[in-house]
Structures are given as C-alpha cells and as structure tokens.
Amino acid sequence: MAETGKAAIWLGYGKPFEIREYPVPDPEPGAAVIKVALANVCGSDLHYWKGEQDYEKMGRPLPLNTGHEHMGTIHKLGAGVTTDSTGQSLREGDRVVYRYFNPCGRCKACLKRNFMSCPIRQANFLVSCEQWPHFQGGYGQYFYLRPNHAIFKLPDEITDEMAAGVNCAFTQVYAGLEIGELRAGDTVVIQGAGGLGVYACAVAKEMGAAKVIVIDGVDERLELASQFGADEFVDLREYSTPAARIERVKALADNWGGEIVMELVGNPNVVDEGLRMTAPEGTYLEIGNINVGWEAKFDPSWIIFGNRRIQGVAHYEAEHLKGALDLMVRTRTKYPYHKILSHKFPLDQINDAFTQQVEGHITRAAIVPN
Ligand SMILES: [Zn+2]
Numbered sequence: 001m002a003e004t005g006k007a008a009i010w011l012g013y014g015k016p017f018e019i020r021e022y023p024v025p026d027p028e029p030g031a032a033v034i035k036v037a038l039a040n041v042c043g044s045d046l047h048y049w050k051g052e053q054d055y056e057k058m059g060r061p062l063p064l065n066t067g068h069e070h071m072g073t074i075h076k077l078g079a080g081v082t083t084d085s086t087g088q089s090l091r092e093g094d095r096v097v098y099r100y101f102n103p104c105g106r107c108k109a110c111l112k113r114n115f116m117s118c119p120i121r122q123a124n125f126l127v128s129c130e131q132w133p134h135f136q137g138g139y140g141q142y143f144y145l146r147p148n149h150a151i152f153k154l155p156d157e158i159t160d161e162m163a164a165g166v167n168c169a170f171t172q173v174y175a176g177l178e179i180g181e182l183r184a185g186d187t188v189v190i191q192g193a194g195g196l197g198v199y200a201c202a203v204a205k206e207m208g209a210a211k212v213i214v215i216d217g218v219d220e221r222l223e224l225a226s227q228f229g230a231d232e233f234v235d236l237r238e239y240s241t242p243a244a245r246i247e248r249v250k251a252l253a254d255n256w257g258g259e260i261v262m263e264l265v266g267n268p269n270v271v272d273e274g275l276r277m278t279a280p281e282g283t284y285l286e287i288g289n290i291n292v293g294w295e296a297k298f299d300p301s302w303i304i305f306g307n308r309r310i311q312g313v314a315h316y317e318a319e320h321l322k323g324a325l326d327l328m329v330r331t332r333t334k335y336p337y338h339k340i341l342s343h344k345f346p347l348d349q350i351n352d353a354f355t356q357q358v359e360g361h362i363t364r365a366a367i368v369p370n
C-alpha cells in the first residue's frame with residue numbers, strides 16, 4: 001500500500017481545520033518531498049482564520065492545505081536533484097529551508113527576471129488539496145516542493161526553531177529592506193512588532209540603519225524588538241493617537257522622519273500615519289496589508305510634494321532567501337532568533353494554536369506535524 005501522511009486542511013472561514021490523510025506523492029523529476037519539521041502560524045495565516053482574507057476572491061479552491069512558513073528535512077528527491085541551490089550535495093534527511101512559492105519561468109515577469117512578481121508563483125494553491133500532490137502547504141507531515149525550486153541546506157548552527165521563520169517572515173523583511181534601498185545611516189521606522197517587525201529590527205541594523213524606531217503596544221513584543229536591536233520605542237498605550245505617534249516619531253528622527261517606514265501591521269488604518277512618518281524622498285514599504293479589497297485613506301499630495309515613494313513588496317527572490325539565511329548564520333549569537341517561535345503544537349491541535357495566537361497569548365505558534 002502507498003505510504004500516507006496527515007495534513008491539516010482549511011475548509012473555509014468559520015470552520016475548524018480538519019486532519020485528513022493522503023498518499024505521499026512521488027516526486028517528479030526536479031521536485032522533492034520535504035518532511036516538515038516545523039510550520040509556523042504566520043500573521044498572514046491569521047487573516048483567513050479571522051475571515052479577513054477571502055480565498056474565493058483570490059481564486060483559490062477549497063479545501064486547501066495551508067501554511068507557508070516552514071522548514072524540514074529531505075524525505076525524497078526527484079530524479080536530477082542532487083544538490084541545493086548553491087551546489088551543496090543533498091541527501092535524504094538533510095535539514096533544509098526552501099522558497100514556498102514557484103515562479104513559472106515562462107511569463108512576462110519571469111522573462112524580465114522579476115520572479116517574485118510571477119502572477120502564478122503560488123500555483124500550488126490553484127487546485128484543492130484533494131488533488132495531487134495533496135501536500136501543498138506546511139501544515140502537514142509532508143510538503144511537495146515543485147521543480148525549479150530554490151532550496152538551501154541548513155548549517156548545524158541554525159536550529160530548527162531558528163530556521164522556522166526564515167522562508168517567510170525573515171526573508172520577507174530582508175527583501176523589503178533591499179528593495180527599499182536602505183542606506184547606511186538611515187532611520188527605519190517599523191509599524192508593528194510581530195514576527196516580521198521583530199526580525200526587521202535586526203535586518204535593518206545589520207544593513208546599516210543608524211536608528212530603528214518600533215511602534216507597538218504589547219510589552220512582550222517591544223521587549224523582543226529591543227533584543228533584536230531596536231533603538232527607540234513608541235508605545236501605542238502612551239501615544240494613543242496617530243497625531244501623537246507622528247509627532248513622537250518625528251522627534252526621534254531628527255524632526256525629519258524615517259528614510260524607510262515599514263508597514264507590518266496588516267491594517268489599512270495605519271497607512272496614513274506611516275506615510276506621515278516617512279521623510280521627504282523616503283520610502284514607505286507596504287508589506288503587511290495583504291487583504292484584498294480593503295481600502296486605505298490618505299492624502300496623495302503628501303507623497304507628491306515630499307517626493308516620497310510607496311513600494312509594495314510581496315514575496316522575494318531566491319537570492320534574498322540565501323542572503324537572509326547567511327545573515328542569520330553571521331549574527332546567530334547576537335540576536336535571540338530562537339525566541340520568535342514561542343509555542344509548539346502537534347498537528348491535531350492546530351485549531352488551538354490559531355485560537356491562542358489570535359487571542360494574543362503567544363507571539364508565534366509552530367505546528368510540529370511529525
Ligand atoms: Zn508568512
């Protein structure tokens with residue numbers, strides 16, 4: 001009988017995850033099957049859980065095997081896959097991180113080498129998990145890594161707990177700050193100290209930011225941001241209005257504003273104040289507001305007269321994943337990377353993990369499927 005594995009499947013808003021068993025796919029040439037070690041509950045997973053993200057509007061069929069922030073070991077390699085993306089040999093059992101989406105290689109974006117903008121890069125979510133290869137996300141015992149993937153072997157110094165956030169949150173902010181062209185000496189303002197915000201503090205400092213200012217209202221998150229290198233804090237409880245926060249950020253940023261301001265909250269109501277914190281010629285990096293159909297209100301003249309930019313950033317290039325991993329290796333003892341993931345849950349308790357993370361009891365839950 002064919003080998004089978006368990007996966008948590010998402011049936012739509014208001015319904016709990018259900019555990020189903022599927023046959024483990026045989027990798028086609030160029031593909032690989034990963035045995036998932038840890039799969040985090042990312043802030044973007046919470047959007048569909050809370051009903052803020054509508055999969056139907058996004059053209060995704062249900063049920064889906066979700067989860068995108070994960071890592072694991074090689075279970076089986078498809079024909080022709082003998083090395084990782086840097087040429088290091090790969091074997092069964094090797095610990096790896098990988099890009100969780102797949103640019104097609106044959107569209108206008110891919111032709112221009114803008115792989116992160118490939119419109120069908122999330123093709124693994126275009127069919128339901130009831131169809132082959134079933135294991136399309138991280139919330140399952142296996143993950144099917146399609147051909148033309150980007151994969152990197154993990155060095156021993158990086159534990160599973162440290163690596164779990166690399167392929168989404170950590171690389172996402174790394175890519176954002178590279179695309180936003182952070183320069184040494186810049187002030188970076190971070191709206192929201194969730195997983196992405198906390199990682200962004202370390203990445204910004206390592207890329208040469210002179211000052212990192214973090215805005216949040218939860219003690220544990222502000223404390224973690226401080227351990228990840230943040231210099232200044234604007235506490236939402238103390239500065240309770242946008243006007244007060246804008247004034248405070250300006251005062252902390254030479255009465256000028258941040259050369260880079262990162263939206264990592266995922267709420268359109270923070271966009272206007274974030275833009276007002278952005279220095280002339282500065283860049284507002286829009287990363288968090290992934291909910292299709294939500295609207296933000298802001299005054300466009302503020303962008304024009306200050307020669308400011310709004311830069312959207314979704315996903316990343318393979319080189320960003322490698323760069324972020326290397327940065328983590330270099331700074332592994334400087335920042336407490338293992339602390340981002342705060343609680344672990346077995347696969348069959350995935351609904352508890354989501355409930356507790358939404359209620360704010362935990363920073364980032366990780367599902368342990370095996
Ligand atoms: Zn994510």
Ligand SMILES: [Zn+2]
Binds near residue numbers: 105119
């Ligand atoms: Zn493409």
